[in-house]
Amino acid sequence: MSAAHGGSLWPASGCGMCAGRSPLADNIALVVSELVSNGVEHGAGDVGLRVRYPDDEIRIEVTDGNPAPARMRSAGDDDESGRGLLLVTVLARKWGVTNDGRTTWATFRVPSGRPWWPSST
Template identity: 50%
Template sequence: MTSTATITRDAPSTSFRFLPRIGLEVAFARSHESGSGAVAPVDQLWPQRMRSVVRAGLSRWELPELIADAELLVTELVTNALRHGRGDVGVRLSFINGHLRIEVCDDSPEVPEPRAAASLDESGRGLFLVQAVADDWGVTNNGMTTWCSLALSPLGRTQ
C-alpha cells in the first residue's frame, strides 16, 4: 500500500509518497519570483521542508547514518534549483546499486557547474559541498536533473 500526504500553501499543492525501500518523490511549484539568481521569500522554506522529508524517509527506512549528509545534499540541490532553474522542482530519493540516489530536477536545460566563490561570498559553494560529501554526482544529459549518491553501507563511505 502506498501512503500519500499532501502539503499545501497559497501556490499549487505539493504531494509526496513513501514507497517502502523503493524511494520517494516530491514535486512543488516555485514562485514566479524565484530564479535568475534569487529565491523568493515564499520559496525560502522549501529546502527546510525537503530536509524534513528526507529525514522522515531515511528514518522510516532505518538509515539514520545517512540523514545528516542527505539533508545537506538535498538542501544544496534544491536551493540551486530554486535560484538558477525554472518551473516546478522535483526531488526523488531512490535506491540503486547499494546507494541512496538523490535527484533534483527543474525545467531548465542549463547544466549547473561549480563556480569559484570568493572568500566573502555568501553563496556559490553548493556544488563544491555536493562534490565533497557525495560519493558521486552529476547532471543528466538534458541538464534538467542534478543527482548525487551516498553509499548505503557505512563500510563503503569515506569519512
C-alpha cells in the first residue's frame, strides 16, 4: 500500500534490507513514513524530507506547500486512518509544526556511544 492510497510508505512487514535494525531505527523509520505519508496525502505541491543529526538528537522534518498545520485527530475503532500522529506522539521524543504550518517535525534522542543503525560492513 502506498501513501497515495492512504497507507504508510513502507510495508508493515518490513523489508530484507531492514533486518537487524535497532528499535530506535525502527521507530525513526516509522515516523518518517507517517510524516511523509501525511505530506503526500494532506499536503500541497512537493513534499520534502530533511534529517538532521546534531549531537545526541535526530530531527526529522517533512515540508509541503499546505499552510494548514498537521494536527492530531480522533480515529474511530473502524477508521482505516487517523492514527499517524498518535504513533508519532508515542514514538518520538517531541513533535510539532513550524509557525507557517508547512513543516512537521519530530525529534529522537540518540544515546551516546550506542549504535542505533547497523553498520554497512
